Structure formats: structure tokens, C-alpha cells
Amino acid sequence: MRLLHLKLMKFWIVALLFFIPSHSFAQRWRYCLLVAPESYPLRWGEREPPDADMVAMPPGLDTSRTIPTSPGCYKVGKSGFWLSYSVENAGLVGGLFVVVWDGITGETVWQRYYYPVWREGVVSLDGLVLPSYITVLGFQVVWLGYGSMFTRFTVFVVLDAPKPPMSPAWVSLLRYSCRWARGTSNLDDAAQAITFGVFFQRPGFAYPRDTASHWLNGTTFMLKALLDEWNAGRWTDGNCADVSCLTMLALCSVGLDFSVRQLTGTLLPPPPYCGRNCPPPWEDGPIGFHFHTHDICSIGSDPTVDWTYKWWAWGWHQVCVLTGAPDPPSNDAGIWDPTAAQKEDLNGNGYRNPPAHHPNHLWWQKDYWQKSHTRVPGAWLGLVNEPIQGANDPQLYGLGTWKCGVSAGSWQP
Amino acid sequence: MRQLKTLMILMLAGVIFLWGNLSEGQKMDEERMMRLLKEFVALESNELHGFGAKTIVDRKNLKAYGYDKIPNVPIRNWDVTPIDLYQRLTRTETGMLGRDPTDIFIRVHLLPDREIAYWVAVLATTSQLAPVGQPGLPEGSWTGLPIGEKSWASAPNPKEPPAPGIGTANLVVWDGRLALRVNVHYQPLGGPKARTAIFLPIAEEDLEAGELAARIILAKATLVLIGWEQLPSLRLVVNGTSLRAKGSQGSLFVPVGLVMKALGCEGERKGGIWVGRWRGKKVTFPIGARCVLVGDWSVEVLRKGRSGVKRMKGVEGKVGLKVPVLYDGREIWVEGEGLAKALGLKLEQKGQTIALLPK
Numbered sequence: 001m002r003l004l005h006l007k008l009m010k011f012w013i014v015a016l017l018f019f020i021p022s023h024s025f026a027q028r029w030r031y032c033l034l035v036a037p038e039s040y041p042l043r044w045g046e047r048e049p050p051d052a053d054m055v056a057m058p059p060g061l062d063t064s065r066t067i068p069t070s071p072g073c074y075k076v077g078k079s080g081f082w083l084s085y086s087v088e089n090a091g092l093v094g095g096l097f098v099v100v101w102d103g104i105t106g107e108t109v110w111q112r113y114y115y116p117v118w119r120e121g122v123v124s125l126d127g128l129v130l131p132s133y134i135t136v137l138g139f140q141v142v143w144l145g146y147g148s149m150f151t152r153f154t155v156f157v158v159l160d161a162p163k164p165p166m167s168p169a170w171v172s173l174l175r176y177s178c179r180w181a182r183g184t185s186n187l188d189d190a191a192q193a194i195t196f197g198v199f200f201q202r203p204g205f206a207y208p209r210d211t212a213s214h215w216l217n218g219t220t221f222m223l224k225a226l227l228d229e230w231n232a233g234r235w236t237d238g239n240c241a242d243v244s245c246l247t248m249l250a251l252c253s254v255g256l257d258f259s260v261r262q263l264t265g266t267l268l269p270p271p272p273y274c275g276r277n278c279p280p281p282w283e284d285g286p287i288g289f290h291f292h293t294h295d296i297c298s299i300g301s302d303p304t305v306d307w308t309y310k311w312w313a314w315g316w317h318q319v320c321v322l323t324g325a326p327d328p329p330s331n332d333a334g335i336w337d338p339t340a341a342q343k344e345d346l347n348g349n350g351y352r353n354p355p356a357h358h359p360n361h362l363w364w365q366k367d368y369w370q371k372s373h374t375r376v377p378g379a380w381l382g383l384v385n386e387p388i389q390g391a392n393d394p395q396l397y398g399l400g401t402w403k404c405g406v407s408a409g410s411w412q413p
Numbered sequence: 414m415r416q417l418k419t420l421m422i423l424m425l426a427g428v429i430f431l432w433g434n435l436s437e438g439q440k441m442d443e444e445r446m447m448r449l450l451k452e453f454v455a456l457e458s459n460e461l462h463g464f465g466a467k468t469i470v471d472r473k474n475l476k477a478y479g480y481d482k483i484p485n486v487p488i489r490n491w492d493v494t495p496i497d498l499y500q501r502l503t504r505t506e507t508g509m510l511g512r513d514p515t516d517i518f519i520r521v522h523l524l525p526d527r528e529i530a531y532w533v534a535v536l537a538t539t540s541q542l543a544p545v546g547q548p549g550l551p552e553g554s555w556t557g558l559p560i561g562e563k564s565w566a567s568a569p570n571p572k573e574p575p576a577p578g579i580g581t582a583n584l585v586v587w588d589g590r591l592a593l594r595v596n597v598h599y600q601p602l603g604g605p606k607a608r609t610a611i612f613l614p615i616a617e618e619d620l621e622a623g624e625l626a627a628r629i630i631l632a633k634a635t636l637v638l639i640g641w642e643q644l645p646s647l648r649l650v651v652n653g654t655s656l657r658a659k660g661s662q663g664s665l666f667v668p669v670g671l672v673m674k675a676l677g678c679e680g681e682r683k684g685g686i687w688v689g690r691w692r693g694k695k696v697t698f699p700i701g702a703r704c705v706l707v708g709d710w711s712v713e714v715l716r717k718g719r720s721g722v723k724r725m726k727g728v729e730g731k732v733g734l735k736v737p738v739l740y741d742g743r744e745i746w747v748e749g750e751g752l753a754k755a756l757g758l759k760l761e762q763k764g765q766t767i768a769l770l771p772k
Contacts, residue, residue: 219479
């Protein structure tokens with residue numbers, strides 16, 4: 001009887017706190033922020049200069065901000081989250097329901113109901129440990145008072161602190177890079193997934209026959225202009241410089257320190273002395289000293305069918321490498337080349353994907369460039385078909401190993 | 414000593430005042446130039462029939478874009494800030510699958526000097542076919558007619574069947590302080606989710622539309638650069654007809670269509686050119702070109718007809734111009750001297766009146 005009495009008392013007290021202090025029923029959020037731990041800084045990727053483009057921190061909702069809702073970015077496996085919230089025009093107490101789900105698969109990652117809680121306070125998201133892999137999480141916080149209202153924000157889960165020139169990382173690019181690399185938890189898998197992601201992005205890059213570059217202004221990649229096109233459902237042109245720079249930016253955004261590298265090698269003389277009808281019938285341009293590639297499937301085409309594979313006459317080529325990787329002709333650097341898929345890997349087995357160095361499919365620099373038939377009987381593998389490359393090939397070309405700048409400025413391709 | 418100190422302070426204040434005024438004046442000029450590019454030079458919606466237009470005018474230092482890091486380019490000082498005009502012309506109304514929407518992307522850079530403008534244009538041709546710092550696209554244009562001081566172009570053969578990589582064509586033009594790039598672009602037949610992006614080749618009429626856009630923009634930008642509005646008007650007498658010319662002797666511009674009409678020459682404007690016959694000879698004035706073509710001319714298609722790029726093959730006569738053939742939105746204008754030379758006439762000035770007379 002006494003227990004019942006106590007329970008009734010508690011009910012009436014909560015009910016009283018719930019209703020009385022409110023002047024109106026128009027409850028609304030003041031803020032709902034992930035105050036700890038600290039998010040990596042982010043940039044929207046919408047305008048220049050960068051200072052005017054920063055995402056306000058901490059992540060979550062703050063109605064006093066110009067853009068009220070901010071996304072966050074954390075390292076895989078992060079825990080110890082604290083949520084600070086405040087609701088206006090609500091009862092003194094209410095309920096707080098926090099759900100975290102995987103924004104790509106839709107699976108619930110964590111959820112908890114806090115009741116009763118004061119209408120302003122801080123709660124610990126005990127037991128919330130971010131996934132051990134790259135992904136995008138959705139956070140939804142529901143306030144249960146007179147009715148219910150919710151707020152949502154995004155958290156990007158990356159392998160490490162974003163690296164320059166994606167430092168701070170761009171939200172507009174993380175939406176792509178985290179989706180491409182979703183589920184990967186180490187450098188090898190993530191770099192391969194992002195290389196494949198760029199190659200198979202639809203709508204995405206389509207390699208132009210004239211092999212011209214479209215998105216580099218000087219040595220700066222015009223990222224916003226490109227992503228605006230994709231977001232509007234439009235395909236874009238892009239050659240190796242464009243494609244590899246975007247891949248590098250995507251890799252850097254998830255915390256992998258990559259650069260791009262321009263390569264060339266032993267070249268053939270200009271036509272007609274190169275032995276083929278150069279440039280090939282499908283190309284349109286001047287051609288000086290150059291090499292002929294194997295039949296490759298350039299970006300924007302389906303590598304599972306044979307008719308998309310063609311040879312090209314190129315004077316140079318740009319790929320992605322780990323920052324600090326040994327210079328060519330060393331074979332110790334891995335190559336990630338999203339520009340074109342190759343039919344066979346470096347063992348002569350069916351591959352039909354863009355080269356992306358991985359313990360399961362090794363794409364070492366020198367072998368990627370050309371692997372002699374003496375090493376895999378009956379097959380010349382790698383990118384270059386002819387001429388036969390020398391001991392010092394490939395060689396650094398032009399800008400060598402470099403990182404592009406990145407801009408949200410105006411641009412037309 | 415004190416007087417010297419006062420004098421020095423006064424001189425310093427004077428220098429600061431002068432510098433402040435100069436930079437203010439320069440800023441005003443830049444702002445005016447930006448406004449003119451947006452309001453006068455940029456194409457308006459439907460100026461190219463059926464194409465809507467979006468325009469941005471912007472400025473950014475080339476060094477900040479990392480131009481100084483590009484090898485094989487002999488420019489030492491990239492610390493310059495061009496005025497950039499970006500236009501996107503979009504046509505959505507033909508209803509043809511694979512050709513709609515057609516985008517014509519235009520970017521124009523107005524540089525402080527012609528050498529930097531040349532290299533900005535060359536770098537806009539960068540492709541994997543040639544070393545960076547050398548033109549990566551072949552010299553020519555989409556119609557084969559000259560445009561600017563130099564032009565480079567790429568385009569697939571318009572008669573080719575649909576294929577990957579052919580839904581795009583580029584035209585890069587260098588003229589004086591201007592570097593200009595036009596890109597005509599289609600979306601693939603399979604739509605946004607196609608496994609293989611298969612494109613129609615760019616149709617000849619779209620290439621012509623893109624080149625017309627380049628010619629008009631180049632001509633109008635040149636008008637801004639030569640201070641067209643400030644040039645004095647003069648009376649021009651041709652065959653007893655009184656017309657209006659602009660400029661002064663030495664840099665006098667005359668309206669092509671009106672002059673030719675006054676001379677009794679039949680002709681008309683066809684897209685980006687004015688073409689007519691004079692004394693049995695064809696006379697061609699391509700907007701934005703640094704020459705007048707006299708007599709018959711022909712163009713050839715590059716790569717033995719397997720390309721959409723054309724180049725002049727033969728021309729009976731050519732009269733060079735110091736300033737490209739101009740267009741003010743209504744009339745085509747050309748240097749009086751050039752026109753007189755092309756027609757075998759002479760210009761004579763008496764006071765504020767200029768006469769075009771037989772030699």
C-alpha cells in the first residue's frame with residue numbers, strides 16, 4: 001500500500017513538472033549538440049574563402065546558428081559521447097529518445113530512451129561506440145513532451161583525421177567518399193573501395209576521346225563545380241588528371257594520406273614511325289612521343305563487357321600513390337589508378353577492375369606500368385603495351401608526385 | 414632639420430594619398446570591367462536561339478590556383494588576378510534523346526598581358542596526348558574559319574555512331590589579353606545510371622552554335638578592352654551615303670553590313686560571319702577573327718574526315734587586322750583600313766568626315 005502510494009506520488013510529481021512550468025504548448029529545440037568528444041573540423045564545400053565555409057561545431061542542432069544543423073566527423077571506434085540539449089516552451093521534464101543508425105544500410109547502431117530528464121541538460125550516450133569501419137551515421141534525437149519533436153544530423157565515421165588538402169574535409173565530398181568506402185576498416189580495403197567507387201560512380205566521370213582535362217584550374221581541383229554536376233544527375237568529362245585528383249581528395253577525406261603521381265616511360269616516336277595509325281581512330285589531337293596502352297576500359301564504361309576495351313596513345317599518365325611512396329622506377333610503391341579498368345591482374349588472371357593496390361591484388365608501381373612476358377609466360381601485363389619499357393621506367397613526369405589544391409570557386413569545365 | 418622632417422612627412426603623405434587614389438581608381442576600373450563583362454559581354458538567354466544562360470563573373474589570383482607549380486611554362490610571375498567570366502548555356506527544348514540537355518560551357522579569362530593569356534589558353538588545351546605546356550588539342554576550329562590569334566579544338570566526327578567519350582567537344586581561343594574555352598557537352602543516352610555512358614557525337618549545328626558563342630563573346634570583350642563607348646563617332650561617307658564610324662584615323666572602325674550595302678555589294682550575316690561578293694570576289698568577315706578573307710576559301714576536316722575539327726585549307730587572299738572583327742550586338746564592325754584594303758579602296762579623312770574612295 002505504501003509502495004503504491006509512493007509510486008502514485010512520483011507519477012503526480014512528474015505529471016506536475018511535465019505540465020505546469022510551460023506557458024504555451026509550442027515546444028521547440030534550442031539546441032541539441034554532441035558536445036564531446038571533439039569532431040574533426042569540417043568545411044561545407046559550398047563557397048570560398050574557406051573561412052566563410054566552415055561547419056559550425058559541435059555537431060548537431062543549434063537554432064541560433066545561421067545553418068542550424070551541423071554534421072560531425074569522427075574516427076572509427078570512437079566512444080564517450082555526450083549530448084547537450086535544451087527545449088523551449090516544454091514541461092520541466094520529458095523523455096529523450098536517441099537513435100543512431102547507419103545512413104547507408106539503414107541498420108540501427110545504437111538507441112536509448114532517457115526518462116524522465118530535465119528539459120535542459122547533458123546526457124551520456126553510454127555504450128555508443130562508433131563502428132570500426134567507414135560509414136555515415138544518422139543521429140535522431142526525439143523529445144517527448146506534450147507531443148514529440150525530433151532533430152537529425154549526420155556523423156561521418158572515417159579511418160583517421162582527414163589529410164591535406166582535405167583538411168578540413170568537405171561535407172559534400174564525405175557524402176561520396178564514405179559511401180564508396182563504407183564497411184572498410186583499413187587502408188588497403190578503403191583505398192581499393194574508393195578507387196572502385198570513383199570508377200563505378202553513376203553519374204560520374206566519362207573519359208573523353210580527346211583525353212582533355214576539365215576540372216583542374218592550374219593545379220587546383222574545382223571540386224564544388226564537379227560535385228554540383230553529379231548531384232544534379234549529370235555526367236562529366238574527366239581525364240586521368242581529373243579522375244586521380246578526385247580520388248586523392250576522396251582518400252584524404254577519410255584520413256588516408258595519398259598524392260597523385262605523373263608517370264611516363266620509354267616512348268615511341270610520333271606517327272607514322274610508331275608503327276600504328278596514331279592517334280587511334282577514336283582520338284582527336286596532336287601526338288608527339290607517346291606509348292600505346294593495352295586494351296583498357298576507360299572510366300564511364302562497363303568493364304565486364306569486352307567491347308569497351310580499347311588501346312590509347314598517351315604521352316603521360318597520372319595515378320594515385322601513398323604520400324611518401326618510393327619514386328619510380330622502384331617497384332615498392334602501390335598504384336591506385338581509377339582512370340581505366342584492366343582485363344587482367346599482374347598474375348594474368350581475370351580482373352576487369354581499375355588497378356588498386358591490395359594484398360589480394362598487388363599493383364606494384366613498376367609491374368603496373370609494364371610486366372614483361374618473361375615473368376608471366378605469354379603475357380605482357382600492366383598499362384603499357386609498347387614500346388618495351390627500360391630498367392628505369394616508369395619515370396616521374398611533369399609535376400612528379402604532388403597534391404592538388406581544392407576550390408569551391410566558380411568554374412565551367 | 415625640422416623643416417626637412419616636415420617635408421618628408423608631407424611627401425610620404427602625398428605618396429600614400431596618390432597610391433590610395435590610384436588603387437581606388439584601379440579597383441573602380443576592375444569593378445566596371447566586371448560589370449561590363451556580366452552585362453554586355455555575356456550572352457543573354459536566347460541570344461543563341463533556344464539556349465538559356467547562367468552567368469558568373471569572378472576574380473582569383475592565378476598563383477593561388479597553383480599556376481606557378483606547372484612545369485614547362487616560361488611565365489615566371491603568375492601573381493596576377495584575371496577577371497573571369499563563366500557562362501553555362503543550356504538547351505532543353507529539342508526533345509531529342511541524347512542531345513538534350515545540350516550544355517555549352519564557356520570560360521573567359523581577361524589577363525593583364527598577352528603572354529600570360531597565351532599560356533593560360535595553352536594550359537586550357539592540356540590533354541594526355543602532349544606534354545603539359547604544349548597544346549594538347551589540334552590547331553583549328555569547329556567551322557574551320559579563323560578565330561582569335563590562335564585557336565585549338567577537338568570534336569568527334571559528327572557522323573560517327575553513338576559511342577563512349579564522344580559527347581564532348583572543346584574550342585580554346587587566344588586573342589591578345591583574352592583566353593577563352595568553350596565546351597559543348599551532351600549527356601549519355603543511357604541516362605544518369607547507365608553502366609556505359611554512350612553518347613551521340615556533337616552535332617555540327619551545336620558545334621556551330623558553340624563557336625558562334627565564342628565569336629560573339631570574343632568580339633564583345635574586345636569592344637570593352639578598346640573602350641568602345643568612349644571612342645568618338647565620325648561621319649563616314651560611302652558612295653554618297655552618310656554613315657557612322659567609330660574611333661579615329663589609325664584605329665577607325667566601320668560597320669561592315671552598312672558599308673557594303675552603300676557600296677552596292679550584296680551580302681548577309683550567316684551565323685558568325687558576314688559574307689558577300691564585291692567585284693566578283695567573295696569577301697568574308699568572321700566575327701572574332703584577326704583577318705578578312707578575300708576570294709574563295711575552303712576548309713578541310715582533320716584526320717581525313719574522321720574528326721569534327723576543321724582548318725583553313727586554301728584561301729585566295731587574306732587581309733590581316735590589328736583588332737578582331739567586332740560585333741556590338743547589332744552590327745559587325747571592322748577596322749576601316751582592313752576593309753578598304755580588302756575591297757581595294759582607300760580611306761580619306763577630312764576633318765570629322767571619313768570617305769571610302771576608289772584607289
